[in-house]
Amino acid sequence: MLTLGLMRSYRNAGLSVAGSKCGPDYIDTAFHAAATSRQSFNLDSWAMPAALLGQLGAAAGDACELILCEGLMGLFDGVPGKAGRTGSSADVAAALGWPVLLVLDVSGQSQTAGAIVLGCTSFDPRLKIAGVVLNRVASPRHQRLVSASIEALGLPVLGALPRDENISLPERHLGLVQAGETRGLDTRLDQIAAFIREHVDTGAILACARASPVLDHAEALALPPPAQRIAIARDEAFSFLYPHILAGWRKAGAELTFFSPLANEPPPADCDLCWLPGGYPELYVGPLAAAERFLEGLRSFAATKPVHGECGGYMVLGQSLTDQAGHAHRMAGLVGASFSFVKRKLHLGYRQAYLAADHPLGAKGTLLRGHEFHYATIEANGDPPFAFVRDAYGGAEQAEGGRQGNVTGSFFHVIATEEA
Missing domain, CATH: 3.40.50.880 (Class I glutamine amidotransferase (GATase) domain)
Structure with a gap:
């Protein structure tokens, strides 16, 4: 919801924004395209060689001002593999030089959230964590306790999302109902964007973005055409x-x-x-x-x-x-x-x-x-x-x-x- 809300907010504000998705999920990219009116690509460090990953990362941002890449599971979650090829969101961020916005579920905890964030910032020296958005915040008091523990580390808390059962999308057995089948999707996306703008500092998040480094990768093709x-x-x-x-x-x-x-x-x-x-x-x-x-x-x-x-x-x-x-x-x-x-x-x-x-x-x-x-x-x-x-x-x-x-x-x- 945060990813889609940010994408739609920035698009509605006049920015040319594109999406991408860490990992093999083939449903989320269609929602990105609906939110941004631009094609979204999967970026997968386990399945894709480095040259292809770099090329697709660059292609994701063609002719746009901002790329928002949605992670998968936890930041470091992946499978056994060589360094940089575990399929984790961290691998993609490191390979492409993109800063990370950490989204932290703080339900059932308060100051412990600061310890978790500290662990995330020090776990992988390849990464730059730019800020944190809190999810499932129970009350203003809860937000203050959690935010204080994180900001003491020198990291900004850029948003706090309260529990809201109305901010959702329909699901089925393989995940979300597909974007093309979701009734009133444009209206839903605008509602999600309004919710995100209310609870997140979208300007501060935008300021965290930085230019992608120029990656020197040869032309790569994911899969040669099987026919003409x-x-x-x-x-x-x-x-x-x-x-x-x-x-x-x-x-x-x-x-x-x-x-x-x-x-x-x-x-x-x-x-x-x-x-x-x-x-x-x-x-x-x-x-x-x-x-x-x-x-x-x-x-x-x-x-x-x-x-x-x-x-x-x-x-x-x-x-x-x-x-x-x-x-x-x-x-x-x-x-x-x-x-x-x-x-x-x-x-x-x-x-x-x-x-x-x-x-x-x-x-x-x-x-x-x-x-x-x-x-x-x-x-x-x-x-x-x-x-x-x-x-x-x-x-x-x-x-x-x-x-x-x-x-x-x-x-x-x-x-x-x-x-x-």
Whole structure:
């Protein structure tokens, strides 16, 4: 809420402001774009090589006066990795030379907050913490006690947000309801901005910003285009495709054409490859199962050209998709797996994937980095794997996804190639 409120406040004040997001969250960037009217990029220190991270950091601020980068979890939270490649917000701030605004949940504490802030300021010498915003403040007295303990360290407290259940956005099982589906989003964003202006010194926060250093990075591409002309499914059921990948494909000269399975549109026949991104097909499984023109067009396309599905797209390529109520719906039948939401289990975390065979994404053995985030389970899958994956904690290598003929799919969301 603080990130969106600041973005909207500065935009409404006439500043050209852009957003970015630490880590792999593919929902938040769409809210940033709604708040700022500019594209927002993910910045991920675990999945992205340094050159790509630096290039995207610079691109985030193209032709704008201010970048606001939303963190993830706690400032230093990440996974095991080499220095600077743990996936933490601290890694991104350090790599790009951006100062940190620390947002501290002070519920259930007072002066101890000062000790926590002191620890944050000294934990990582790469970082410059510019100030603190207090969250979940219970009363003016509570605010005074906490603020005094922090300001004694020489750090300014730049805002104090009281508990307010009215400042929220609707959620579902994978996080926030998507920006494009949130009713009255512009009005909500203006309400959030008003709340932030009331409780935060937006002028002082703006004064904490400093010019990004000029980073000497070679041109980097997150993911080479898998074809020259790419048909991409895009609607409420297929929305999880990273903006930096689309931008990179366009920059490399690929032609992107979008179509809507929910509108019963088939992939355009003049394209060279079809890409089905992740999303929420489980929420639209009935309409998708009834979209015969889309399904027949997809089968016809796959007879002669490559088709790849990520997560939700993979499920639509399968034999069937069973909803939470236990009703099975026939899908495209292009891979052998069937999927179900009857017994939901969360699968979450970073993954590195080695391609099991030559593929439009690269030669056999090509290393991709990305993540997995879904609740669906596989009921049956006898296909050869799309890739072999490991998690970020040294877990055993496992076969992932499937392939049949020109068709591949998996639950793995690619963020970048390791060679980028």
